[in-house]
Amino acid sequence: MDRKVLTLGLVMCLSSITVTGCSNSQQDEIARLDKSYVLEQQKNVELEKEKAVLSESLESANKRVEKQVSIITSLSKDSANEMNIYSICTGNIDDYSKVIDFYITMPKELSLKSKLSTIAETISEAYFSNLPIKVLEIDDKKIATVNLEEMPESSTDTSMKQSNSWSTSLFQGSTGGTITRIRLAESFLQKDYKGEWIEGIRFLYKGQRIDFQHVPELSEVIYRR
Template sequence: MEKKISKLLLAFTFSAALTGCLHDTTTVDTTENIEGVSMPSVQTADLYAYTLDYDNMINVPIDGSKVEYSGDILTAMNNLATILSDQAFDGLEIDIVNIENVDDKKIVTINLQDGDKGSWYNYFQGSAGGLVTVRSLEETFLQRAYPGEWIDGVQFQYNGEPMPEFDHTVGLESVIYR
């Protein structure tokens, strides 16, 4: 009787293994690289649009302004421009014109364009308003807090022309370096 039970058990186990009825608890780590095959790593970082806390004179990230950066500078710059425009400048146009290499430095040209939503000129007026405008634009696009590879400088245009010198936006008329 014991022999019959052993044979039955052996037959059952064998047939279960053949038909796949037994549960396989083997796990495979698919995150490991296969030997000899290199996988490119995609690193991301969080970038922010900034404004100036005028009372404390420090740059602070604008709430909800996080942009994920994975190496595409133009995409990140356009996303930052949209957020900064919407949250700090009432939707006024901020256009990323181009990135140029000047003396082995990556310089981005950004156009501040008046439009249906109003004029940038209002943000260039007054000591406090001009300073907040300059620091918001400067820190958002230069990303000085980000330690990775980024642009080296930024230059601004106003309505497609070189930025004029205004009393309260000192610095915007020249290239600002990181």
């Protein structure tokens, strides 16, 4: 009788250990699956961000193509005599040489400041995620002053503000800083344009002299010739 009781107790004890072991194993598996699920969610969020960036780039490229087609069409019409063509420039990442990226047209009768403002709006949209670029003045020596601003503080998308920033993104890194400088300076200076134009350009950041390691040229007046 005692042996039967002892055997029964041993069986119950082993069963309890087995159940506990299975329970712990299941909990570990659930925890692993939960962690995997969270990681997949994070990946999906990143993919959605990349998708949004690519969609924005595609939309911008399509708009640019439409503008180029419009320019080509206008050249074959009488209105071409009333318009001037200006180049928007970027930089070659291999040797940092100037590259004409695309063209825009503007009416000949526009003031010089208005033409510079149009260039500011164009490159802001094309290259700088619509960061504010404002032409402040053109002095009597034909030196234009252009102010670069960050996104307004009222913007609620902090991740967008951080990724689209002069100070934390566009002025950073040797390559990034150089390409930013080329896009700004060459597009504004229009060195190949033969008509009346500015003699040089001064860039400010938030109303102050630019002082960033990778864009030293932007701290001084950049001359056209």
